[in-house]
Every structure is written in structure tokens, then in C-alpha cells.
Amino acid sequence: MYRTTTCGALRSNNIGSVVTLSGWVQKIRDKGFMIWIDLRDRYGITQLIFDEDRTPKEIMESAKNLGREYVIQVTGKVIERASKNPAIPTGDIEILVTELIVLNHAKTPPFTIENETDGGEDLRMKYRYLDIRRNPVKENLIFRHRVTLEVRKYLSNEGFIEVETPYLIKSTPEGARDFVVPSRMNAGQFYALPQSPQTFKQLLMVGGMDKYFQIVKCFRDEDLRADRQPEFTQIDCEMAFVEQEDVLNTFEGLTKHLLKEIKGVTVEKFPRMTYDEAMQRYGNDKPDIRFGMEFGELNDVAQHKNFNVFNSAELVVGIAVPGGNKYSRKEIDKLIDWVKRPQVGALGMVYVRCNEDGSYKSSVDKFYDQDDLTKWAEKTGANAGDLICVLSGEKDTVRAQLSALRMELAERLGLRNPNVFAPLWVVDFPLLEWDEETQRYHAMHHPFTSPKPEQIPLLKTNPGAVKANAYDLVLNGNEIGGGSIRIHNKQTQAMMFDYLGFTPEEAKEQFGFLMNAFEYGAPPHGGIAFGLDRLVAILGGQETIRDFIAFPKNNSGRDVMIDAPAKIDQEQLKELHLKIEN
């Protein structure tokens, strides 16, 4: 037996007992006649003591030869510490070691195994197994486990059944790119890895499973943006005989449960906002509502005043930055530079200082008088001491730009408190979105999303205006879940495929099984999928999903630890009926 207890367990009431511990050498303090070692395992740190008077000579010797991250097993008596350490739970005691076995040696690690490490991202990823020894990484993984366990318990209690759907499925050109898997037994044919179990969960509803969930890996072969992973995990859910209201209530329940169980935070009924309202008030379909700085639309009060930049703009819109009047001219210039960066892309920014005496000073005083600016302040909710930032241009573009500025300023002002949780349902998403590249409409959510039934006729006349029974759950400015009520009849589904540019043959080849299923008694159904990686990160008070994934891939989709992807044998290629094209 390697241990009788762990390095996190011993307290002063254990004093006098003899214990065996195993773990890693975290730190060594060698005073010659006395050696202290911090022994670490997953559960904590326990101090070991060796001293000339009380420790056998050969053990003292072998303790002197230990190095950082050596794996050792020790036996000894629990004694009271001379100087206690209130910072750790085992700080009252130490182990007077009488036996020491070196279980494994260790080379000096390439970075320090401490909460704050000197290792850069790349090095930590290459030696991820050492990185995981660090408390923050280890705790994130344990935290993730706790979240998934609570999700499973909650949904199971609500009558949901976790069903495993297949990973080797069929490629569909709609949506993002699939990862494919060549079939050896079916020459020239490929499986695809699922981007989501969407069609399978719908078939489970047709199959009468009533309430389904699954915590499941999904795959997307995308050019990776920062903090996207080619494989990611979803909490995938579907319910039959439900309307949107039922789905929202059920998963509001789940989210409240997680906030309560995991964070000890009680949240009242989640607010709801339509997509249109979110875009108007925050320029964003996933607004962070932990703070204000809502958009004030200024067309009425800023146009037709000889300022051509505004007059020619589709939208003039501003936000009030709390306390922003204290910014120096230089700071404001920097802010203007910030919005002009290519990542944001504004052409410029108009600003108004709201002086403490109630007067205004703007960068466009030539065109606007105090009365005008008073109206701007009203529209943006600016108070004395604030700074109003105004952008203008094409509606969607300028909203995105001002939203970026709003988030950046909130970050700088410390308004994005990770310990505050502000969930929000955004509902009534558009059914379709225009794609400039292909010059046609695409499904905004996916092709199985139900349009609002009363708006179906609009599809012919004003497709962009058709709203869907689709919803997102937003938490602290991040979309953590999204779903919809699905189409459940064959005619509507066929019409949607037609609308999205599938020929009947294509629709049949790719989704024939689903269309067929709809003919055998499909119930009304709908669901939602949560991005687990992001949900866990946000609950953990962070926004980088990589920190909550045990073995993440880098931005080129590589696992730098195992060095994958890699070349495969010619023999393997031949069996798969494949040749590499250069």
C-alpha cells in the first residue's frame, strides 16, 4: 500500500498517529541539520520534516538527494508544527519521517509547478501533463467535472435520458466543414464526425424518447479563431411536445441550479429580450447586461445639422461612458485610435464631454449647440461627468463597432465582474441571414429551425424579416446555449430545404432519413445545446475555454504534446484506398 491517507487530510487531531503518504516533492528547504519538504498530491500539501537528532542517518542522506518533482513515499509520525501555517489546511502539523522510498526520479521540469508559473503557453501545452499538476489547471478540470455531474443529476431528475448518438455519421455540406473518416470496408466512402447530434436527437424525439440529453464531443473543421477548438463539448438536449416556453423554463431551471450548486448564487427569473431589441440596445445578440452603457440612437437629434458624416449615415448611435469626462485629450485620442483599428473598423468617433457644471463640450461643437447635446445626453442616459462616444455608418456595422467599444470600456472600467452572473434569454432570432459570398440566405441557426408559423408567408416577400422560434441563453456577454423549436412536418422541412437552395435530390440524399421519419408520426419538438467548454469557463469566472480543457489543441489544430496530426503509413493509406495529392 502506497499511502494510508492523502496530503490534504491531516489535522491537529491526527497528531501522534503514524501515517504513510505518497506524492511529489514540491519544495525543499535544507538547513543541513534539518530538512523540510513540502509533499504534494491532488488533495493538498503536507510538510515533512527530517532532522539530525530524530531521523535515521541514511534517511537524512537520501532526503538530501531528493529533487523537485521526485515521487516519494514516506512513513512517519504526525507531530505538531513549531511554527504553524494558517494558509494551508494541514498547516498545524508536519510528518517526522522514519521511512523514505523514492518511487520515481524527476528531471528538472521545464517550468515551475506553482500557481503562478514561469512557463509560457507553448511550453505549458507541450508538457501539459506537468501543467495539470499546477493547482489552477487541476482545479479547473475538477470544476468541470463538478459542473457536468450536476448537469447530469439535474436533467436525470427532470426525466431526461442520456442517449449516446453515433460519432461515425454522414457528411453534409450545409454549415461548417466536416471532419471526415475514410472507410476501409467501403472503398471511396467516408464517415463524417458530427458537428452536433442534431438529426439524431430529432430522430429520438420521433422515436418517442420524449426528453433526451447528452454531453457529447462535436467536431468542426474550421479555420480556427482565437479560443475555438476543432473538437468541443456540448450539452445537447431535446424535448417532445413542447413549445418555446417549456424549453426556456426547463433550461432556465438547469442554469439556476448550476449557479446555485456550483457558485452559491441565486438568480431570479431570467430577463428576456428579442433579438431586435438586443441589437438596438446593445448592438449585439449576446449583450453583457451586468452593466448599462446602453445604446442611444441619435438620428433624430443629430441629423440634418450640416454635419455630413452623420447626415449620410444610416445610423448615428452613442453610449455614455460613466466618469469618462475625466479622460485626458490624449486618452480620448487613444480611444479614437482603438475604434479605428482594423479589428473594429470605425472611420472615426465623435465625443461629448459632459462637464460637472451641466455644460457640454464636443468634438463637433461647430455643428451642434448645447441644446442639441442635451438631447444626445438624454438619449444615451449620460450624466454630468460622463463621456458620450458616438459612431455612425451602416446600421449593422456601426452597431458591431459600438458594441466592441462598449465591451472594451466596460472591461477597462472593471464593470465585467466575474463574480456577478447576469443571464439573459435572447429570443425571436431571424430565421435567415444573408450571405454576401454566396449571395443567398442561409439558415441562421440551422435548417431544422421552425419559422414562426404566422410569418411563413413572409418568406416569399421579405425573407430577412421572418423570425424563428429560436433562442439563445446569454451569460455575462457570452452565448452559452442556443436552440429552437424544430420543424416537425415534412412539407415545411422540404420548403425550408428548397428555400436554402437544396435541390429535392440533394435534400433527399442528405436528409432523406429525417424527411422519411417525419412521415411516421413526428411529435412537435424543440431543444437547446450548451457549449460546455464556455459554460464552465464562465462559471469559473474566466473566458478562455482552453484553461478548462485537459488537452486542448493550438490555433493550427495541433496537439503539440503528442504531435498530432502526423503522417501515416503508406500501407494504411493503401488500405483506405487513398493517395495524397500534393
Add this chain to the structure above:
Amino acid sequence: MYRTTTCGALRSNNIGSVVTLSGWVQKIRDKGFMIWIDLRDRYGITQLIFDEDRTPKEIMESAKNLGREYVIQVTGKVIERASKNPAIPTGDIEILVTELIVLNHAKTPPFTIENETDGGEDLRMKYRYLDIRRNPVKENLIFRHRVTLEVRKYLSNEGFIEVETPYLIKSTPEGARDFVVPSRMNAGQFYALPQSPQTFKQLLMVGGMDKYFQIVKCFRDEDLRADRQPEFTQIDCEMAFVEQEDVLNTFEGLTKHLLKEIKGVTVEKFPRMTYDEAMQRYGNDKPDIRFGMEFGELNDVAQHKNFNVFNSAELVVGIAVPGGNKYSRKEIDKLIDWVKRPQVGALGMVYVRCNEDGSYKSSVDKFYDQDDLTKWAEKTGANAGDLICVLSGEKDTVRAQLSALRMELAERLGLRNPNVFAPLWVVDFPLLEWDEETQRYHAMHHPFTSPKPEQIPLLKTNPGAVKANAYDLVLNGNEIGGGSIRIHNKQTQAMMFDYLGFTPEEAKEQFGFLMNAFEYGAPPHGGIAFGLDRLVAILGGQETIRDFIAFPKNNSGRDVMIDAPAKIDQEQLKELHLKIEN
């Protein structure tokens, strides 16, 4: 709202209340003036009643137009049934329908949606979403969910952390064939889908995670034998600072918990048997010990008696078939034909009838007298009324043959009772097994398995005799789990790779990250993996895993429902830098 309650919920204490139900039309009995409909959902069946006197005319009409598997929503009053049905929980009541909405039509299903269906395997798989509506299939999936939830709860309570390991990893030629995934962003390179998370779980141990588990899909591109799936699910577990004893005790605890929670069966301490003993007593490393019929080795008492077949055999071995003396000559001849089938491959079978009067009558009376046969009966444990079946030949071959016969006879005799659970640990597996094809030794478990340390020197002189710290958990004649204590030091691992025919370069290329990890303080560790599909099937009292998988593949690895694998676009191939070779 589509329903106020479900079709399994209403009892006589609900009589008088008005409810709304949704579900599928299971059965219609139309007497003209009165119609009864069985309405079905996941939770049960509720009888609806429509009658001329009490039901509005238009609802009566529309009820007459319903068909099997239509999806309907009804509102009505719960009333007492005239003739109660004690066979179903809702049998005391029925619903007098006042509102009826047809939610979806249904074509006549291709097979009956009943517990006993007229649909063949192929048809049921093609329309799996209809098959899942059948109670036995639906209940199997719900059962699987219950098992996985209990596994997660139990292991979490024991301090195990579920960590998700990556699906896009690196191909290794050792073991079965990998499924591979071409990388678009890394031309000419491939990911592989994991055959198991073996190396990752070991890295988690190096990373100090201490106790890991994961319920995870694994992939093997094998020529499919009956009841094998290219994708299958493992309960994958690993522990640090453990010896074999710790692992066995932990997972014996899990298995007992499942038997208790899921089946209500209490099992005492699991027996243990070495691999050698299992082979000797049952001819099989996964013996079904629910019944006896143990092997009796007869070399001592059957050789050197002028019967050349036995004299030239490495092993002469028999079993006593309880009550087998009652078999007719014809039945015994059929048994001999059975062992001579190519799937078994015996050349013949010697038998001894144990008469009720204590005398023996054998098929080799020419060579053996009553004294000889008395000794055979002693060795095989045969009693009066039994039949002794004896096979001979090369040891391993004849054991496999007799084991097959033993299982077949037990099946016929009804000794394999699915409600009896007889777990067994088989320990001390050989480290290596000889491969005829490549004419060298392969790792029996996998290359990371630790040999018994004291036997390492034997590797040079008698490699086949070296035993490993490897173990299987056997339940009712099926291997449900297998694991080992792993190698945790670089030198031993390098030696094993060398031994298994890896050049140092190959070992480095494929497993360099693991070898490196072993240099930075790897703890002693070991683990186990359970085959979830089989575990669930056996707990469910069945042995066909396909019945416990929502969307299984057929023996050619095809999903006949979605028709995968399939061809992909030329465009997709090009992006992946691939060409199909004919």
C-alpha cells in the same frame, strides 16, 4: 401547452379531473357508436374513449379518421373504466375526450410497434426511430442511462474525476487498426480516433489527477465479427499510487454497487482465479461460473492404454454433463457433429454414459475397462446419470473446443440463468502472446502493462511464461472489464517497446511524449476499462450489445438508417489533399 400530464400517470384518484395528453395512437377499436384508442407516450398507455352520446359529433368524426401512430393531443375528463385492465398502471381509468387535435399524420409503419414485432433486424435498423418506440428497445436505452448515471455517481463519490480526453489524436500501428481523419490544415497528415484513451489517462496520472474516469467512445477499424461495433463505449478508469489489490477492490465496489442499485442483487466478495487456473478448469479466460461442468484432465488415466488418439494427444480432457445419460444415441451423434463443425473444429468426441446402477458404457470400451472409467468419472466429477464428454489434442486447441461444448451444453440445459450474477476476477494474465502471423510476441493487454517485477529476468529466457499485473473482470462468462498495473518508468517501458519489436526511433515517434512524461516524476499507477455496451447488456440479462445501442452499425460498419459511410464531394477531397485510388 401540449399536455398537463403523461400517458403513464393517471390513476383512480384522478377521476373527475380534466387533463390534456399528447402521444401516439397505439391501437383503435371502433365499434361505430363507441371508439377506444390506446394513446402511448414514453411513460405509458392511457385509454381514450369517444362515444356517440357524450362526445361532440365532429370529434367523433375526426377520431374515426385517425390511424396507427398518428400524433394527437386530447383534452377530456378522467372517468372510471367500466372494465378495468389490471395489466397496466392506468388500467382503472380512461379519458372521455372533449377536444382532439391531430398534431401529425403517420404513414402505416413498416413493422408493428409492439413488444413483439413482425419487423426483421434489417428493417428495424433502417427505421430505428420507429424501433425505439417499441418498449423493449426504449427500456434498454433508459436502462443504459440508469447504469451510466450510477457509475458516475459512484465513482465521483469515490473521488474520481471525469476528464474528457481528445478524440483527434495520433495513429499508432500497434494493436487494432485506427480510424484516421485527414487534416485539412496540415496537408498529408492525419489524426486518428482513439482505440482507448490509454496514454492520456496515464498522462493524467503523471499530471497528479490521482483518480480519473471517463465514459467515452472508442473506435476500432476491425473486420467486424458478430456483435462488434466500430465505435463502442468504455468506462475508462485510472488511479495513481495503487497496487493491483487497490484497483480490484475499488472496481469490485463499483460492480457490487451496480448489481445492488440496478438489479437489487447482493454479491459477496468476488472470487479470484489465475489465468492458468481458469484455462485449466474451464478452458477459457472468461469462465461462466454460474454452473459447474469443470474440466477433468485425463492424461494420467487415459493415456498408455493402446488408444492412439489419446496417447498422441498433448491433453485429454473431459466434462460431465449433468443428466446427460438420458441422451439418445442419435442426440449424442448430433453432439459429436456439433463439436466437429468448423467453428469448433474437434476431430471427434469420446463419451461415457454413467448408468444409474454405477456402471459405465463408453464409446471406447475396447480400450478402457470399468476401473479406468471410474477414474474418469472421479476426475470430471461425474455422477450416475451423467454423460462424460472427452476431447483430446493440442492443449490450447482442445481447451477452446471443450469450452465451446461446455457453454453450448449449459445453454441447452438452461444453466445460464440471466437473473443470476456470478462475477469473477481473473488475474495473472501472461504479459505476451505469440502471434503466428508475424512470428513474434505481442503484448497480450497492451505495451504499457507492467510485467510482474520479479519475472522480468524471464523475459530473456522464457518470454511466454512471464506473467503481468493484469486482470479481467468476468461476469457470467463475459469479459466486462480488463486492466493492469502500468509501467511507470522509462527504462522498463523502453525495454518493453524494444521487446515488442519497436526500434528506439519508432518508440520515440509514437510514444515519445509518454516516455518523456515518465522522466518528470511518474507515480505508480494502474487502471481498468469496462466495455459499457456489454456490461449494460449483461446487467439487462441479455448478451447482444446492439440491443443496447441507440443507433448501431451493421456488420459491414454501415449505418443503414442514414446510409453512411457515403461518397463526399470532389471539393472536400481536394481541400483534404486526397485522391481516391481504385
